[in-house]
Amino acid sequence: MIIDCHGHYTTAPRQHEGWRGEQIEAHKVGKPPPPRPRITDDEIRESIANGQLKVQRERGTDLTIFSPRAAGMGHHLGDAGTSEAWASACNELIHRVCSLFPKNFIGVAMLPQCARVSPRNCLAEIDRCVNEYGFVGVNLNPDPSGGYWQDPPMSDRYWYPVYEKMVEYDIPAMIHVSASCNPTHHTTGAHYLNGDTAGFNQLMNSSVFKDFPTIKFIIPHGGGAVPYHWGRYRGLAQDAKLGLLSELMLKNVFFDTCVYHLPGQELLAKVIPVNNILFASEMIGAVRGIDPETGHHYDDTKRYIDQLPLSTQDKAKIFEGNSRRVYGRLSATIEKQFATAV
Numbered sequence: 001m002i003i004d005c006h007g008h009y010t011t012a013p014r015q016h017e018g019w020r021g022e023q024i025e026a027h028k029v030g031k032p033p034p035p036r037p038r039i040t041d042d043e044i045r046e047s048i049a050n051g052q053l054k055v056q057r058e059r060g061t062d063l064t065i066f067s068p069r070a071a072g073m074g075h076h077l078g079d080a081g082t083s084e085a086w087a088s089a090c091n092e093l094i095h096r097v098c099s100l101f102p103k104n105f106i107g108v109a110m111l112p113q114c115a116r117v118s119p120r121n122c123l124a125e126i127d128r129c130v131n132e133y134g135f136v137g138v139n140l141n142p143d144p145s146g147g148y149w150q151d152p153p154m155s156d157r158y159w160y161p162v163y164e165k166m167v168e169y170d171i172p173a174m175i176h177v178s179a180s181c182n183p184t185h186h187t188t189g190a191h192y193l194n195g196d197t198a199g200f201n202q203l204m205n206s207s208v209f210k211d212f213p214t215i216k217f218i219i220p221h222g223g224g225a226v227p228y229h230w231g232r233y234r235g236l237a238q239d240a241k242l243g244l245l246s247e248l249m250l251k252n253v254f255f256d257t258c259v260y261h262l263p264g265q266e267l268l269a270k271v272i273p274v275n276n277i278l279f280a281s282e283m284i285g286a287v288r289g290i291d292p293e294t295g296h297h298y299d300d301t302k303r304y305i306d307q308l309p310l311s312t313q314d315k316a317k318i319f320e321g322n323s324r325r326v327y328g329r330l331s332a333t334i335e336k337q338f339a340t341a342v
């Protein structure tokens, strides 16, 4: 089985994000939001069948670990109340996709985070998504202020309520920022990669893994700048007397393969141990074009992994085994969802 651990519902029916716009406008003028729009099963089916499912089939992947559109989380908009309603609507939609396509999609939750509001406010939504929807992970935004970094670093006990829940349920978090409202930081060109890199670095300078020895984080987009600068981080860890970087980080931190060219994948596979690499493409996402150098989509990352000089066993770990290990509830959820498929 080929499991893509990083996909977002970027093709949701238009009225979904339309409602979000109305909700934020209503909040600005102190009015209650309009009622949520009606979205039919057929509309969801169509948005997936002509979108992510089609691409899965074309590229020969089987299952996507699926979450709401990341740039759409917008934790810097509105307040904790609007975030709660929006996260709830987005997660419900993911649950409906997983119910309609139980063999192709398994859910991951976005959280109702809000800049400078304790992430304790996310716990009820995590409970709901795990217990009612069978979700297997969460996306955790290290910068809910959208490019202004107004919350404490991930090393801070501020985040511990979420870490406790992750350990309790054996669910990993993908460290994933949302849209940038800071014009100096382009959302997918700078802010995403900065978020990945900063998240890794914050965790490195922390006692999170001493306090939560079994916690697991996935750094998306190939780990931001981290694999390329592994030598820098090794040196920083050494200077700060933190010990060996690999021992410090690699029991708890994993990297996905959303890197959109072969040389980048080669570097990732050379620097990061195979056991810490999870296949992902983030389709249909930030980069949708075709690479004129290869004639294939930039985000068709399976092609790059296929070309790596790794054994079949190692590739099977990247494509399937590591995801089953890192997402502790994944194998049981696959069985459960597959049993409901017609």
Ligand SMILES: [Zn+2]
Binding pocket: 006, 008, 070, 176, 220, 282
């Ligand atoms: Zn993403």
